Amino acid sequence: MTPTFITETKPEDWTYVSEGGATIVFSYRGLHNVQFSDHVLRLRKVAYGSSDNTLLDANSEQPDDPMIAFQENIISKLVPSEFLPSLMVVVLEEDWLRSLVVLRDGDRPAERRQTDQIDVRRNKGILATDLIGGTPIAMEIKPKWGFLPTECHLSPKTVALKTATCRFCMHTSFRMKHGEVGTTYCPLDLFSCDETRVRKALGALWAGWYESDGSLNNLRFFVQGRMTKPDDDHSVQLLAHFFTADESTDVQNLQESFTSALAQALLSSPVLPILSTLQRTLDILDVEGLSKLYTQTSSGFSCDGLGSSVPDPSMEEWEDFVEVYQSDHHSWDHTVPSPGHLRHYLMAYLLSATFKDCSIIIRPKSAQVGSFDVTIIDMDIKSMDRLGKWEKLDKKIVEHYKSSGNQRRCIDNQRISQSGCTQLSKWR
Structure with a gap:
């Protein structure tokens, strides 16, 4: 070529x-x-x-x-x-x-x-x-983690918190302690496949965008190919023209119209169920369980931290990994992970992080009013040397949240029942 x-x-x-x-x-x-x-x-x-x-x-x-x-x-x-x-x-x-x-x-x-x-x-x-240019508007959402971990690999000190409050909400609390802008957005609402909860999540994303003057990166608007902020009157007028029947730029009216339109777009797309399923089945041990397995089987590896001195996978190894993930992985007993599968679990966690950190772009279909395309972007390869940093950050976030006195309850619909959401197997 x-x-x-x-x-x-x-x-x-x-x-x-x-x-x-x-x-x-x-x-x-x-x-x-x-x-x-x-x-x-x-x-x-x-x-x-x-x-x-x-x-x-x-x-x-x-x-x-x-x-x-x-x-x-x-x-x-x-x-x-x-x-x-x-x-x-x-x-x-x-x-x-x-x-x-x-x-x-x-x-x-x-x-x-x-x-x-x-x-x-x-x-x-x-x-x-x-995906941004060539269309009047486009929206970027960074959904983040769409699940709660299972109990079996969590320590007695963390199990109550981690199975009640999602990682994103705990991390938000941690960030606010360090002076960053807060948000009421919970990814589990967005991933719930429940219209009321999806609308709640989108409303929180809008409020975070508006109140932070567009500085939060979980929701971004692009108007005529350029990222816009709430104080850009011209761009807000174009948003109102697209979302509202009367082209009103009233903040409350615009937020409700945006929430209604995007909720239907996301509920009719399999993208969020795909991401949620991949995230939770790849991060099956939580970083705590992964760390335990690594410590138990780390002879020959450096003990300076999770994944330290472990070489990054080659593309051939990634291809082999996907074959195993799509065949044997789902039949393994993950409550008692095999030491022989350590590298597989390390790679699985890295790939889960890719799907936790990606974004989705939502843009209108030119031929159908009120209809949208949803595309997944920003799927970078993560490196093994980040595992130790993630483990340390996880501890800091949970320790802060435990001492903060917050008691937010996040509901993971798929953890309670696997019904109600499009299953990944349908889209393979």
Whole structure:
């Protein structure tokens, strides 16, 4: 296949869309181009002062971004392709990237600009389907964890809390203690498949977006291809034009109209049930059970922390993992995990983290009023060296929540009964 070169476009053809911890996204706005129109450019970032800059030689051949192979070979076996964006390699050029930084770095949030930058040493990036541009509005929701853990691998100190309050709600409490903006959103409401609870979750997401002036990342609005905030009157008017019959920009009316429209879109889509099922069946031990198994079987491994010194899986190992997950994994006795399956469980937890951290893009179908497409994005490969950090964070979150006196009760519908939601097997 003939490679696609970013130098076939100009840096000024690209506008900033959004970014996460590892990547930054730009949307093509130049003259019509078969290869670039209706696509976004996803670039890797690097922290200031990071040694990663010295590991890459911009003049040498670098491997394709692993996200492409990961989606093609792994994710697509678990999620139907109709719910995934298309991805392809684009060849980058350092001077071009530096020009893009000069042009667009000022469009990034100030807090992001202070910590990281585009990795201009990369000579390959990703072109993906533009799910933001080419449509009047688009919404991004980051659902987060959609389940409560089972009791069998939790300690006596954590079992009562972890089986009553979801990880996201505990983490929200922890973040508020450290001065971050709070939210009443609970993922278990969004994943419940119950219309009343889904509407409650969407209402909380809207309130969090509005009250934080768009700083919370669990809900983002894009109007005419650009991320918008509640104080952008022009964009809010366009939202009102789309969601409300009378085009009223009254906050309460707009929130209710948004909640009603999105609830129907999510309830009619299998995306959330797919994500919930994958999350809970891949994270079957909780990080506590995973840590116990690792400690019991860690001879030959470093005991500096969960997953320390464990090499990251190759793509071939990931392919083998998926085969086992789709065949034998569901018949294993996970209440007594086998030490021989340690690496499988470590990989399963990493993959679960991918589905916990992804986003969904919801956008209207052009031909059907009131009908929406739902697409899953941001499915990065997670690294083994993050397991120890997650274990420590889990302890901090639970310890804080226990001492905070909060008693929020989160209801996991699928844990109580497997009926009522579309089952994953239907979509394989």
